[in-house]
Amino acid sequence: MPPMSDLFASAGLDAGAPRPLADRLRPRRLSEVVGQEHLTGPDGALTRLLASRSLGSLVFWGPPGTGKTTVARLLAHETELHFEQISAIFSGIADLRKVFEAARKRRATGQGTLLFVDEIHRFNRSQLDAFLPVMEDGTVTLVGATTENPSFELNAALLSRARVLLFRALDATALARLLARAEEMEGQALPLDEEARAALIRMADGDGRAALTLAEEVWRSARPGEILDAEKLQTLVQRRAPIYDKAQEGHYNLISALHKTVRGSDPDAALYYLCRMLDAGEDRLFIARRLVRMAVEDIGLADPQALVVANAAKDAFDFLGSPEGELALAQVTVYLACAPKSNAVYSAYKAATRVAKAAGSLAPPRTILNAPTGLMKRIGYGEGYRYDHDEPDAFSGQDYWPEALGRQHFYEPTDRGMETRYRERLAYWERLRQERRGED
Numbered sequence: 001m002p003p004m005s006d007l008f009a010s011a012g013l014d015a016g017a018p019r020p021l022a023d024r025l026r027p028r029r030l031s032e033v034v035g036q037e038h039l040t041g042p043d044g045a046l047t048r049l050l051a052s053r054s055l056g057s058l059v060f061w062g063p064p065g066t067g068k069t070t071v072a073r074l075l076a077h078e079t080e081l082h083f084e085q086i087s088a089i090f091s092g093i094a095d096l097r098k099v100f101e102a103a104r105k106r107r108a109t110g111q112g113t114l115l116f117v118d119e120i121h122r123f124n125r126s127q128l129d130a131f132l133p134v135m136e137d138g139t140v141t142l143v144g145a146t147t148e149n150p151s152f153e154l155n156a157a158l159l160s161r162a163r164v165l166l167f168r169a170l171d172a173t174a175l176a177r178l179l180a181r182a183e184e185m186e187g188q189a190l191p192l193d194e195e196a197r198a199a200l201i202r203m204a205d206g207d208g209r210a211a212l213t214l215a216e217e218v219w220r221s222a223r224p225g226e227i228l229d230a231e232k233l234q235t236l237v238q239r240r241a242p243i244y245d246k247a248q249e250g251h252y253n254l255i256s257a258l259h260k261t262v263r264g265s266d267p268d269a270a271l272y273y274l275c276r277m278l279d280a281g282e283d284r285l286f287i288a289r290r291l292v293r294m295a296v297e298d299i300g301l302a303d304p305q306a307l308v309v310a311n312a313a314k315d316a317f318d319f320l321g322s323p324e325g326e327l328a329l330a331q332v333t334v335y336l337a338c339a340p341k342s343n344a345v346y347s348a349y350k351a352a353t354r355v356a357k358a359a360g361s362l363a364p365p366r367t368i369l370n371a372p373t374g375l376m377k378r379i380g381y382g383e384g385y386r387y388d389h390d391e392p393d394a395f396s397g398q399d400y401w402p403e404a405l406g407r408q409h410f411y412e413p414t415d416r417g418m419e420t421r422y423r424e425r426l427a428y429w430e431r432l433r434q435e436r437r438g439e440d
Helices: 045-052 068-079 093-108 125-129 131-136 172-186 194-204 208-221 230-237 251-263 267-279 284-302 305-320 326-338 344-359 374-378 419-436
Strands: 057-061 082-087 113-118 141-146 162-166
Touching: 045 068, 057 068, 068 082, 068 113, 068 141, 082 093, 093 113, 093 125, 093 131, 125 131, 131 141, 172 194, 172 208, 194 208, 194 230, 208 230, 251 267, 251 284, 251 326, 267 284, 267 326, 284 305, 284 326, 284 344, 284 419, 305 326
Parallel strands: 057 141, 057 162, 082 113, 113 141
Antiparallel strands: none
C-alpha cells in the first residue's frame, strides 16, 4: 500500500510548493469525507464494498466539488490498487491504449489498477466501448466520474458492467463542517460575522471546493482585525449570495414553489417566485430547463404548444442573454400557469415503465417486424401485416402487443384542453378495433 504521504502528491510538484486550501484539506480516509454519508458512513455503500474487498467498476454521478476524485483516490489506497487518472476532455483512443497496456504490464506483476476517468460522459460511444474488454478481464477497475445523468450520457453496455453511485451536493451543514476544518488547519477563524458566514455557504451552492476557495479569498482580502459583513463579503469576492428565505434551504425550495404555482394555475404567484430566483442570481438556464419540465409533466397534451413555447423561451434567452432574455422566461411562466393542465402522459409513462421493467424482454409480434432477409421472411417476420394507410379510416386495428403480455392501457386523456379531442379519437379507434376483431 502506498504511504499516506504520497496519496495526493501531484506529479512533478515540489513538496514545499504552495498548495490550494482545497488540496491541503483533502480527506485521508473515507470517514473524513463530508456530505456523502450514504456512501462513506458506517453503513454506506462504499464502506460495504471495501469490507468485501471487491469493488467492481463504478460510476460516480454528482455535481462538481462533492468529492468524486478524492473518493476514487481513497478507494485505490484502501484496496492497494495503482491509481491512474485521465480526463475524457484531454484523452483519446491512443491515450486509452497506452493506459490499458500499462495496466496489463502492472497486472502481470500482481499489481491491479484503478483507472479514474473524469468527465467520462465526454467520451463518444466507440471510446466508451474500448473500456469493455479491460473491465471484463479485470485489467482495470474503472471508476468514472460524471456530472451528467449516466442513463443518457453513457452507453448501456458500460452501465451494465458498472454500479452507479450518486454523489449529493453538499448541504449547509456539510459545508459548515468543511469550513470548520479549514479554520482548524489554518489556526484562525474566518473573519466573517454570522450573516456573512451563512452567505458564503450559500455562495458555494453545494460545492465543497468552491467553499474552500472562497474561504481562501476571504483570508487573503480581510485586513487585520476586520470582520466582514455579508455586503462587504460580496464586494470582496465578487460573487453574489442568493437571496433566499431565512430558512436558507437554497434554490430547491424556490424551484419547488415555482413548479407548484405553475401546476396550480396561479400566474401571479409563479411570477413572484420566478423573480425571487432571478434576483437571487439563479442560473437562468436551470430555470429554463425546469420550465420545459413543467410543460411536459403538468400540461402535456392538454396544450401541446406548451412544450414548443417553453423550448422557444429557452432559445430566446440563449440568443438574447441577460437581462433581455429574462422576459422570455417570464412569458413562458405565465403561459404555463394559464394553460390547461394534464399529467396523463406523465402517469402513462410511469405506468408503462413499470410494466416494461416487470415484463422483461418480450418479443413484439412477428407480424409487425421487418424482414430484410430471406430467413426472416421464412420464419414469419412481417407475415400478415396490414398497412394502416391502405385500410378503411387508415386504421387496421391489429394487435401490436407481445402475446405473453396482452393489451395494456396506460394513457387516459383528461377532458381538459386538446386532450378532449384525443379522448374522443381514442374512443373511436377502440370501437373500430373491437368491430374489426369481431369483439363485443
